[in-house]
Amino acid sequence: MSNPQQLRYSKEHEWLSAADEDGVSTIGITEFAANALGDVVYVQLPDVGSTVTAGETCGELESTKSVSDLYSPVSGEVTETNEDVVNDPALVNSAPFEGGWLFKVRVTGEPEELLSADAYTAFAEN
Amino acid sequence: MTDAPPTPRRTALDARHRALGATMTDFAGWDMPLRYGSERDEHTAVRTRAGLFDLSHMGEISLIGSQAGQALDHALVGRLSALAVGRARYTMICDDEGGILDDLIVYRLGDEEFLVVANASNAQVVLDALTERAAGFEATVRDDRDAYALIAVQGPESPGILGSLTDADLEGLKYYAGLPGTVAGVPAMIARTGYTGEDGFELFLAPADAERVWDALTEAGAPVGLVPCGLSCRDTLRLEAGMPLYGNELTTDTTPFDAGLGRVVKFDKPGDFVGRQALEAASREADTVSPRTLVGLVAEGRRVPRAGYAVVAADGSRIGQVTSGAPSPTLGKPIAMAYVDPEYAKPGTEGVSVDIRGTREPYEVVALPFYRRER
Numbered sequence: 212m213s214n215p216q217q218l219r220y221s222k223e224h225e226w227l228s229a230a231d232e233d234g235v236s237t238i239g240i241t242e243f244a245a246n247a248l249g250d251v252v253y254v255q256l257p258d259v260g261s262t263v264t265a266g267e268t269c270g271e272l273e274s275t276k277s278v279s280d281l282y283s284p285v286s287g288e289v290t291e292t293n294e295d296v297v298n299d300p301a302l303v304n305s306a307p308f309e310g311g312w313l314f315k316v317r318v319t320g321e322p323e324e325l326l327s328a329d330a331y332t333a334f335a336e337n
Numbered sequence: 338m339t340d341a342p343p344t345p346r347r348t349a350l351d352a353r354h355r356a357l358g359a360t361m362t363d364f365a366g367w368d369m370p371l372r373y374g375s376e377r378d379e380h381t382a383v384r385t386r387a388g389l390f391d392l393s394h395m396g397e398i399s400l401i402g403s404q405a406g407q408a409l410d411h412a413l414v415g416r417l418s419a420l421a422v423g424r425a426r427y428t429m430i431c432d433d434e435g436g437i438l439d440d441l442i443v444y445r446l447g448d449e450e451f452l453v454v455a456n457a458s459n460a461q462v463v464l465d466a467l468t469e470r471a472a473g474f475e476a477t478v479r480d481d482r483d484a485y486a487l488i489a490v491q492g493p494e495s496p497g498i499l500g501s502l503t504d505a506d507l508e509g510l511k512y513y514a515g516l517p518g519t520v521a522g523v524p525a526m527i528a529r530t531g532y533t534g535e536d537g538f539e540l541f542l543a544p545a546d547a548e549r550v551w552d553a554l555t556e557a558g559a560p561v562g563l564v565p566c567g568l569s570c571r572d573t574l575r576l577e578a579g580m581p582l583y584g585n586e587l588t589t590d591t592t593p594f595d596a597g598l599g600r601v602v603k604f605d606k607p608g609d610f611v612g613r614q615a616l617e618a619a620s621r622e623a624d625t626v627s628p629r630t631l632v633g634l635v636a637e638g639r640r641v642p643r644a645g646y647a648v649v650a651a652d653g654s655r656i657g658q659v660t661s662g663a664p665s666p667t668l669g670k671p672i673a674m675a676y677v678d679p680e681y682a683k684p685g686t687e688g689v690s691v692d693i694r695g696t697r698e699p700y701e702v703v704a705l706p707f708y709r710r711e712r
Contacts, residue, residue, distance in 0.1 A: 246360075249376055250376055250377045250664075252639070252641065252671075253639045253664075255640075273640065273641050273664075275376050275377070275569060275663055275664055276376075278641070301377075
């Protein structure tokens, strides 16, 4: 699997897009994480307008066999959530970097340890 | 388990699983395929077409001798001596207190030969108990765990697929029966059994022949949409079919009567059997005081109940516990099996919910199974 070069990654297997002109980044989970979960059947996303904190739980991803916490890779205010993925959680598996994005955040703070695509690939394959 | 080998055991089909890119998982000391692709697609294939399973981790134990049937009557809760040659029966092995040590399928292969199939996690316990309990009978207990690979082909297309590869009379083979034959030119014991709620077959064969049979079934099934299937979809298939799983619905703290499976206990068989006294008491109690009852729950929402979650009444009091839960691909909703207090066991009971990590999610009480195939 390939991890898009233009994204950055957390060790909890989220991806983060570069901020747009309003300082908003899009967040999802990686293909590696989606594969490890199996078929995702339910996602619980943070509320629009709520504040998320880097490294802390902000939602839930449920698959056939397990439930996993969703962490935010950055701190900031949630500006939008992906209603398509709430209605069709399988998008997380079929298009983790595209239609399966999870939520958008106006970033106020990010940790130093976010990884480049190459560094994340090496981390995930280890 | 302290005596488990340090590295998981691999089945004779391990190379096939890896070539197919399976996600592997440790299961009772075995490295087994969890899924090959999407577990939902595998589940649907078994319900609508056909699926191919490697079940070589299951534990086979043979009982051979003129009193093999009597030895099993003594060791198990069923009356296996009355089983006709070529037939199979679902039964249980209990301890002295009536607790379930394992649930089993027993095949009668001949007048003096039975094949007991135990769950992988309990195979050693069952082998030890049978060895001990058969002492004094004209019967030899043989550990055949390494003698067999087990391949299952399940789903509505399975008779056609297997029929193209065997000389055996599948049309004459009833559900819960088995007969010797050849599959893809190699000898096998062909049984019409399974754990999916669909028509299907289980093939007991020599491990050295497993790849040949797997490949032949894969090729014969390709035109009708057969796919390899892992343990993940096997669990959702059996859950939809309302079949209990050892370790979830069945434990040593559960008697067959607790599990609603008291019919497998045959008190009218000749001679004594292990657990009789305790099971007679459990049976009497079940007639007077209803024990917790195993029911089905269907979600109104989308959050999935897991084993161990509390079932609660409208006033928040705990009325039971989930034993298995999963999103049901066939129903399109989460489902669960749960033990609940009898006053909440009636289908349609109002106000029942499951505590899903602190949030009460409403659930409908239904009769089991969730899914029954049309015949």
